[in-house]
Amino acid sequence: TTNTATIPTINATTIFAINTTTIPTINATTISAINTTTIPTINATTISAINTTTIPT
Structure with missing residues (x-):
């Protein structure tokens, strides 16, 4: 009876602790x-598009 009550509780607590610390990291x-890879690419593409359309106009 102890095992069926205590161990799941410990497991739940441990998993919760892992979830709240490791996963956000x-x-x-x-x-x-x-952010460091995708966003500069999007920005470069957008700037390139602006440069080739707006500035000549």
């Missing part, structure tokens, strides 16, 4: 990586 790293 992973997300932050991923978002940082996306």
Whole structure:
């Protein structure tokens, strides 16, 4: 009876702790990586488009 009550509680607490600390770190790293790669590409494309259309006009 102890095992059926206590162990799931410990597991739930541990998983919750992992979720609240590790996952945001992973997300932050991923978002940082996306920001440093994707956004400059989008910006470069947009600026290039502006340069080739607006400025000559």
